Amino acid sequence: MTTTNQNQQRIAIIGGGPGGLTLALILQRNGIPSVIYEREREDKSHERGGSLDIHEDSGQQALKEAGLYDEFQQAARYEGEDFRLFDKTGKAYIDEVVDEEVPGGHGRPEIDRGVLCDLLLSKIDPAIIRFGYKLDKAVSLPDGTTELHFQNGIVETADLVIGADGAFSRVRPLLSNTDVSYSGLTMLELNVIADLHPDLAAFNHRGKMFALDDNKGILGQLNGDGRIKVYASFKAERHWIEESGIRADQPQEAKKQLLKIFKDWDESLQNYIRYAEDSILPRRIYMLPVGFTWQRNQGVTLIGDAAHVMSPFAGEGVNLAMQDAMELAVAIVRNKDQAKAIEEYEEKMYEYSSEKARESNDNLILCFSENAARKLSDLMNSYLERSNESVPAE
Numbered sequence: 001m002t003t004t005n006q007n008q009q010r011i012a013i014i015g016g017g018p019g020g021l022t023l024a025l026i027l028q029r030n031g032i033p034s035v036i037y038e039r040e041r042e043d044k045s046h047e048r049g050g051s052l053d054i055h056e057d058s059g060q061q062a063l064k065e066a067g068l069y070d071e072f073q074q075a076a077r078y079e080g081e082d083f084r085l086f087d088k089t090g091k092a093y094i095d096e097v098v099d100e101e102v103p104g105g106h107g108r109p110e111i112d113r114g115v116l117c118d119l120l121l122s123k124i125d126p127a128i129i130r131f132g133y134k135l136d137k138a139v140s141l142p143d144g145t146t147e148l149h150f151q152n153g154i155v156e157t158a159d160l161v162i163g164a165d166g167a168f169s170r171v172r173p174l175l176s177n178t179d180v181s182y183s184g185l186t187m188l189e190l191n192v193i194a195d196l197h198p199d200l201a202a203f204n205h206r207g208k209m210f211a212l213d214d215n216k217g218i219l220g221q222l223n224g225d226g227r228i229k230v231y232a233s234f235k236a237e238r239h240w241i242e243e244s245g246i247r248a249d250q251p252q253e254a255k256k257q258l259l260k261i262f263k264d265w266d267e268s269l270q271n272y273i274r275y276a277e278d279s280i281l282p283r284r285i286y287m288l289p290v291g292f293t294w295q296r297n298q299g300v301t302l303i304g305d306a307a308h309v310m311s312p313f314a315g316e317g318v319n320l321a322m323q324d325a326m327e328l329a330v331a332i333v334r335n336k337d338q339a340k341a342i343e344e345y346e347e348k349m350y351e352y353s354s355e356k357a358r359e360s361n362d363n364l365i366l367c368f369s370e371n372a373a374r375k376l377s378d379l380m381n382s383y384l385e386r387s388n389e390s391v392p393a394e
């Protein structure tokens with residue numbers, strides 16, 4: 001690695017997802033060079049995951065710090081905050097339509113993951129990104145630096161290594177023996193082209209639809225590219241996918257089997273499976289223990305999913321990844337002493353991320369319990385009442 005910053009520190013960011021890209025961009029804006037090592041041969045963010053809601057107090061703050069807030073506002077879908085909640089009979093518990101006249105909506109506009117990464121990439125010096133660098137292992141050296149061994153055979157050394165390499169981080173083992181565990185939730189990701197199915201598009205509205213019952217769920221989410229991403233979700237044993245006989249390489253058959261599993265669900269909900277294109281992506285949802293911390297190392301730290309992967313039921317994953325990136329970058333800029341910067345960042349991050357991890361885990365349990373739709377609607381209404389109470393009367 002050849003790049004050095006003012007203090008001759010070589011900063012290596014492993015992973016070019018939303019967290020790693022945000023970090024590199026904020027450092028760049030502050031004149032601090034870094035290098036991103038990304039395992040994919042090119043940017044694959046359009047193929048990975050769907051629409052993300054970006055929160056006012058975290059993801060949006062990071063975008064401001066990265067100098068991208070105006071561009072984000074133009075690309076964001078404020079109407080994507082619409083939310084509908086049903087049980088399996090099609091009984092509606094929540095039917096929220098965002099008033100487009102209200103500036104900023106509810107403060108959680110949607111953007112597709114690919115569009116978000118494109119925005120970040122558009123401002124990052126392309127010379128600092130190395131595609132096709134999959135980290136195999138990282139080794140701490142006696143002088144406090146870290147040796148990075150990539151699958152392409154190249155070995156680099158860095159003074160500060162930041163693991164932004166997601167749930168299955170190869171950097172995390174330098175800091176802890178704790179590994180991710182299966183959360184008990186399995187999802188099968190499907191896609192419906194909204195324009196081809198106007199009845200479903202009308203049912204789904206412009207944002208998210210959750211149908212929850214019998215420890216299962218059908219979740220729909222309209223993306224900016226016109227696809228409705230569908231997650232057929234189950235509380236299930238770790239090897240349920242293999243044991244169920246549902247095979248992603250036989251999508252037609254798999255859809256028939258899925259429809260059997262949801263056979264007593266309302267037609268309008270079954271349509272999310274019936275109308276799906278012929279591709280199915282199984283996803284086991286993994287998590288780190290709530291409140292996960294590690295042995296401090298002044299040359300290595302983690303951000304985003306590498307630091308605190310959690311189930312997506314608080315909608316916080318990408319927001320935390322970007323907030324971590326901002327907090328770490330600001331700490332590096334503020335402190336000449338790298339050890340101090342890491343300490344400052346980690347202490348702050350442990351506090352806010354553990355709170356969100358707890359919330360996410362509580363929501364996961366609630367969403368796959370008995371009478372989940374009613375319970376989730378009660379919870380959301382109580383949040384709403386509390387936030388209305390905290391608005392001072394005019």
Ligand SMILES: Cc1cc2nc3c(=O)[nH]c(=O)nc-3n(C[C@H](O)[C@H](O)[C@H](O)COP(=O)(O)OP(=O)(O)OC[C@H]3O[C@@H](n4cnc5c(N)ncnc54)[C@H](O)[C@@H]3O)c2cc1C
Nearest residue numbers: 015017018019039134135165166304305312315316317318
């Ligand atoms: C089904 C699902 C739905 C979700 N919905 C939401 C939502 O609605 N809202 C929300 O906020 N979050 C959601 N999330 C979570 C969100 O996608 C993640 O929290 C977020 O992407 C984390 O960003 P990150 O940059 O930390 O890691 P990632 O996005 O995982 O990026 C990691 C990057 O590192 C690269 N990489 C991995 N290993 C290596 C290696 N060994 N060497 C080099 N590079 C490597 C990867 O290719 C990738 O580019 C969802 C997740 C799932 C699975």
